[in-house]
Amino acid sequence: MSRPHKEIVLPAELSKELADIYGAMEAGYDQLAAEVGLTCNGCPDNCCDSYFLHHTYCEWAYLWQGLRELDKQQRLLIVERAEKYVEESRAQLARQQRPQIMCPLNMEGLCGLYKHRMLVCRMHGIPATMTRPDGQSMRFPGCFRCQEIVKEKYDSPDDAPAMDRTPLFRKMVAVESRLLGDKRHLMPRVKLTIAEMIVQGPPALPVPHCER
Numbered sequence: 001m002s003r004p005h006k007e008i009v010l011p012a013e014l015s016k017e018l019a020d021i022y023g024a025m026e027a028g029y030d031q032l033a034a035e036v037g038l039t040c041n042g043c044p045d046n047c048c049d050s051y052f053l054h055h056t057y058c059e060w061a062y063l064w065q066g067l068r069e070l071d072k073q074q075r076l077l078i079v080e081r082a083e084k085y086v087e088e089s090r091a092q093l094a095r096q097q098r099p100q101i102m103c104p105l106n107m108e109g110l111c112g113l114y115k116h117r118m119l120v121c122r123m124h125g126i127p128a129t130m131t132r133p134d135g136q137s138m139r140f141p142g143c144f145r146c147q148e149i150v151k152e153k154y155d156s157p158d159d160a161p162a163m164d165r166t167p168l169f170r171k172m173v174a175v176e177s178r179l180l181g182d183k184r185h186l187m188p189r190v191k192l193t194i195a196e197m198i199v200q201g202p203p204a205l206p207v208p209h210c211e212r
């Protein structure tokens with residue numbers, strides 16, 4: 001028998017904060033992409049078939065906020081596509097392959113939930129840096145097209161400008177902490193594809209015995 005769960009709903013102020021963080025990411029991305037000279041126009045690739053795992057309950061809840069705003073037919077179609085994605089990705093993983101399957105939210109090449117798309121969808125492409133909580137610095141080279149541009153324009157990849165993701169990630173961690181509050185220690189770590197987040201339904205908190 002499955003345990004009772006209580007849906008995690010993003011309160012309006014956290015939803016707004018997350019939207020602001022996403023907005024700042026977009027602005028930072030646009031500025032850096034312009035500096036490097038990267039544009040997705042005419043790219044032979046579509047990054048929406050890349051296999052990414054997502055890690056926060058707040059993004060999961062925000063994704064569901066967007067799904068609920070769609071009309072029912074559209075949402076059912078997306079759920080159906082997500083179920084196929086999950087099945088196919090598991091089969092590919094079982095064959096030791098990194099899945100390459102179009103995201104169930106991609107509609108004829110465009111994101112069908114643009115305002116609610118995930119952090120990774122907004123940051124992939126440009127060079128970026130990040131300082132982890134343990135102090136370790138990381139550098140991401142950007143997508144293959146960006147790396148080609150950087151190779152032509154700069155003596156070394158490290159000479160290219162890079163967006164520092166750290167302050168925005170910290171803000172997102174703060175939103176996550178406030179969303180989960182004192183239940184944080186009860187929650188398993190999120191490690192899901194967008195398709196799995198759709199198939200599983202909105203995120204939920206386990207309900208303690210005393211509250212049932």
Ligand code: SF4
Pocket residue numbers: 039040041043044045046047124125143144145146
């Ligand atoms: S992020 Fe890079 S690889 Fe992806 S569509 Fe844009 S240019 Fe192409």
Ligand code: SF4
Pocket residue numbers: 047048049103104105106107110111112113114117118121194
């Ligand atoms: S959520 Fe949107 S942008 Fe992100 S992978 Fe899916 S279709 Fe692409």
